[in-house]
Amino acid sequence: xxxxxxxxxxxxxxxxxxxxxxxxxxxxxxxxxxxxxxxxxxxxxxxxxxxxxxxxxxxxxxxxxxxxxxxxxxxxxxxxxxxxxxxxxxxxxxxxxxxxxxxxxxxxxxxxxxxxxxxxxxxxxxxxxxxxxxxxxxxxxxxxxxxxxxxxxxxxxxxxxxxxxxxxxxxxxxxxxxxxxxxxxxxxxxxxxxxxxxxxxxxxxxxxxxxxxxxxxxxxxxxxxxxxxxxxxxxxxxxxxxxxxxxxxxxxxxxxxxxxxxxxx
Numbered sequence: 033x034x035x036x037x038x039x040x041x042x043x044x045x046x047x048x049x050x051x052x053x054x055x056x057x058x059x060x061x062x063x064x065x066x067x068x069x070x071x072x073x074x075x076x077x078x079x080x081x082x083x084x085x086x087x088x089x090x091x092x093x094x095x096x097x098x099x100x101x102x103x104x105x106x107x108x109x110x111x112x113x114x115x116x117x118x119x120x121x122x123x124x125x126x127x128x129x130x131x132x133x134x135x136x137x138x139x140x141x142x143x144x145x146x147x148x149x150x151x152x153x154x155x156x157x158x159x160x161x162x163x164x165x166x167x168x169x170x171x172x173x174x175x176x177x178x179x180x181x182x183x184x185x186x187x188x189x190x191x192x193x194x195x196x197x198x199x200x201x202x203x204x205x206x207x208x209x210x211x212x213x214x215x216x217x218x219x220x221x222x223x224x225x226x227x228x229x230x231x232x233x234x235x236x237x238x239x240x241x242x243x244x245x246x247x248x249x250x251x252x253x254x255x256x257x258x259x260x261x262x263x264x265x266x267x268x269x270x271x272x273x274x275x276x277x278x279x280x281x282x283x284x285x286x287x288x289x290x291x292x293x294x295x296x297x
Contacts, residue, residue: 139185
């Protein structure tokens with residue numbers, strides 16, 4: 033029998049109740065908070081995250097580049113030309129740096145779940161106005177990691193986006209095995225690491241549909257690509273990916289050999 037989530041839920045409720053009645057300093061800039069809030073962050077910091085900007089990027093996976101050399105006449109990067117990304121489009125709100133990175137850490141590792149409403153706004157802003165999606169599918173966590181954390185951050189994000197868009201949420205994916213953390217692996221090793229980690233547990237929920245796969249961070253896209261592959265094998269017509277932030281690999285080999293958190297951690 034799998035352990036229940038009761039202990040994790042109780043810990044989050046206790047922490048939330050304490051912060052509700054005893055305002056602390058802003059967890060981002062340390063400015064004293066003078067109003068009662070479920071989010072221990074000042075308004076100025078909450079307003080800081082800016083949209084990701086790049087002059088050159090792949091038309092499909094939206095990977096940013098320093099110049100147009102890696103792109104073909106259709107604006108596709110080498111991986112997308114080879115069909116290695118599996119998903120049809122990728123969108124992210126901002127760069128995984130600065131205040132946005134700190135907010136994601138508060139949400140993901142320190143249990144500040146009320147940030148999901150703020151993140152729902154950012155996610156909706158990242159979507160093209162003309163795009164239409166049939167279903168939101170959160171990136172799954174392995175049950176052990178979900179039990180330890182007490183929640184799946186991607187599910188909270190998908191539900192927050194549903195409240196703004198009306199698009200239904202389906203937990204159509206299952207992570208059937210725990211994998212080695214992605215941090216420190218090369219791009220090829222990342223793809224191999226997650227290649228057989230996922231399965232579709234409810235094919236009818238995605239069959240013939242344009243699926244929007246929701247997660248918090250995109251690094252190389254290996255995890256999203258593995259999920260897109262199994263979704264398409266289950267009958268999904270198209271798979272797009274939406275994340276709060278993405279790593280800007282123009283700044284070096286970010287996400288491949290440094291200390292960035294693994295995707296879907």
